[in-house]
Amino acid sequence: MTQTAAGASGExxxxxxxELIEQxxxxxxxxLPPDFLPRDVLDVTAAVMPEVLAEDSPARILERDGSTVxxxxxxxxxxxxxxxxxxxxxxxxxxxxxxxxxVYVHQSKVNIKAPFAGDxxxxxxxxxxxxxxxxxxxxDLVNVAVFLDExxxxxxxxxxxxxxxxxxxxxGADVDGMPLGYEDAPAWVATLTADEKFQVRPxxxxxxxxxxxxxxxxxxxxxxxxxxxxxxxxxxxNISPFRRxxxxxxxxSVSNSPQGIAEPRxxxxxxxxxxxxxxx
Amino acid sequence: MTQTAAGASGExxxxxxxELIEQxxxxxxxxLPPDFLPRDVLDVTAAVMPEVLAEDSPARILERDGSTVxxxxxxxxxxxxxxxxxxxxxxxxxxxxxxxxxVYVHQSKVNIKAPFAGDxxxxxxxxxxxxxxxxxxxxDLVNVAVFLDExxxxxxxxxxxxxxxxxxxxxGADVDGMPLGYEDAPAWVATLTADEKFQVRPxxxxxxxxxxxxxxxxxxxxxxxxxxxxxxxxxxxNISPFRRxxxxxxxxSVSNSPQGIAEPRxxxxxxxxxxxxxxx
Numbered sequence: 106m107t108q109t110a111a112g113a114s115g116e117x118x119x120x121x122x123x124e125l126i127e128q129x130x131x132x133x134x135x136x137l138p139p140d141f142l143p144r145d146v147l148d149v150t151a152a153v154m155p156e157v158l159a160e161d162s163p164a165r166i167l168e169r170d171g172s173t174v175x176x177x178x179x180x181x182x183x184x185x186x187x188x189x190x191x192x193x194x195x196x197x198x199x200x201x202x203x204x205x206x207x208v209y210v211h212q213s214k215v216n217i218k219a220p221f222a223g224d225x226x227x228x229x230x231x232x233x234x235x236x237x238x239x240x241x242x243x244x245d246l247v248n249v250a251v252f253l254d255e256x257x258x259x260x261x262x263x264x265x266x267x268x269x270x271x272x273x274x275x276x277g278a279d280v281d282g283m284p285l286g287y288e289d290a291p292a293w294v295a296t297l298t299a300d301e302k303f304q305v306r307p308x309x310x311x312x313x314x315x316x317x318x319x320x321x322x323x324x325x326x327x328x329x330x331x332x333x334x335x336x337x338x339x340x341x342x343n344i345s346p347f348r349r350x351x352x353x354x355x356x357x358s359v360s361n362s363p364q365g366i367a368e369p370r371x372x373x374x375x376x377x378x379x380x381x382x383x384x385x
Numbered sequence: 386m387t388q389t390a391a392g393a394s395g396e397x398x399x400x401x402x403x404e405l406i407e408q409x410x411x412x413x414x415x416x417l418p419p420d421f422l423p424r425d426v427l428d429v430t431a432a433v434m435p436e437v438l439a440e441d442s443p444a445r446i447l448e449r450d451g452s453t454v455x456x457x458x459x460x461x462x463x464x465x466x467x468x469x470x471x472x473x474x475x476x477x478x479x480x481x482x483x484x485x486x487x488v489y490v491h492q493s494k495v496n497i498k499a500p501f502a503g504d505x506x507x508x509x510x511x512x513x514x515x516x517x518x519x520x521x522x523x524x525d526l527v528n529v530a531v532f533l534d535e536x537x538x539x540x541x542x543x544x545x546x547x548x549x550x551x552x553x554x555x556x557g558a559d560v561d562g563m564p565l566g567y568e569d570a571p572a573w574v575a576t577l578t579a580d581e582k583f584q585v586r587p588x589x590x591x592x593x594x595x596x597x598x599x600x601x602x603x604x605x606x607x608x609x610x611x612x613x614x615x616x617x618x619x620x621x622x623n624i625s626p627f628r629r630x631x632x633x634x635x636x637x638s639v640s641n642s643p644q645g646i647a648e649p650r651x652x653x654x655x656x657x658x659x660x661x662x663x664x665x
Contacts, residue, residue, distance in 0.1 A: 220587070220591070221587055221590075225622060225624055227624075228624070257599075258538040258601060259544060259599045259601070261621075264539060264624065264625075307500070307501055307626065310501075310626050311500070311626035311627075314625065314626045314627070315626070319537075319539045319625060321538060321539070339624050340624075341541075341621045341622060341624050342505060342621060342622060344505055344507075344508070344544065344619050344620075344621050345544075345594065345599060346587065346590050346591035346594045346595070347591075347594070
């Protein structure tokens, strides 16, 4: 892999300046330009993606239409090329700066958001799934999204309520039953679909959006979006003719590994290997 | 009604300068600021809207959820206050400038796009419905959208392929059967729902969008969006907590009135009164 100014092999980096760290703490997210990572990240990903999408496996989730691929999970476990990306010095360094600890990847996936077909994701926070489903007891995780396509206002960008991560857990009780179109799937599929299992009340979303506003970070392919596991977010369906694929790596602090779950979710949703990652 | 610089009572106005007319001809749309119309348009509309939305009638179309109001048609026929808005000198003058003829309102509606619930509208052109359904033989119509709320990137704005109006009719064959959720409704309901009866092939949409780009005109409440009946457009669902209501008036040239339709659509979809409107 090409090395850039972002870091020589094995180096321990602190790539985020104090302004970016402050922005992350205040807003719950920070968007980094494509030159943050080596230039061949997109090529490496593009090379493995056809095989990833074609493989019929429980880790592959389809849209409601039953044919379009929505997400494929566990890529850092199943694909050495993707595992290598999770260990890029710039990424590991940035996440370590934000969490103040060694880290590993708890979950990874690619979300495709296919042209014309990629469905919306309702308002939710991520962390409640990892707390309730996986026994991760502190929100000491960082989401890293790698844009595989340009993200615009038209192709279903992530939409955040900035600062909402500071509110803690917002969801009410979980919703019983399986979402429409997935009735025959295993129970954990309910945690992966467009109908959120842990729903936040509309009035809570409205109050926060009126106070804090809404924002959809946009940028060219290769941009990196770091966001807090408790930031309230959604994304619209992709009505455009242009794909909006992104890789998502969920880094967890090694001191925050899952505890006390009798029946853990599958490995591709909750990695049981919680060893600190070393930079490439 | 308060009069503004937009026109004194009864006056024949030519409110669009040559640049705006050229922009409309080239792009298929033009966005005008809130001061284009008298300031009390929003108050007048807000005063009648609760009654409009509450009235159970065939002219009221619900979202798929069966409870949220999606649209109410025929407002220029059923509500004197809305009829008066269609005769505002600035509006009539602008539409006459674009069509070069006296005009009347063929169709009117309010689209609500309720918070969290307003559904998407697939890619389509409007004119094919008026040609096939109503026997309007030339695309000599102008859509006028009056924003009743601020339109942002988050609340399901209209999205255009600029310049696509110049391509003429793009739709393939019509789609048989009634759209999902409306199976028991009269046949003409198929022309009003989120599943378009006259569909444009995805490859055609993609080619045009790659060449011409996409645009979502945004602005404060009171903004006026004029757009061509053949412009290719869609709109995303409203995932935001904020409503995106707009009035839509479809003006037709009096020389282009419906011809040769054995069973016309209901009056609230295709006004049989095709007499030239006079400014207020």
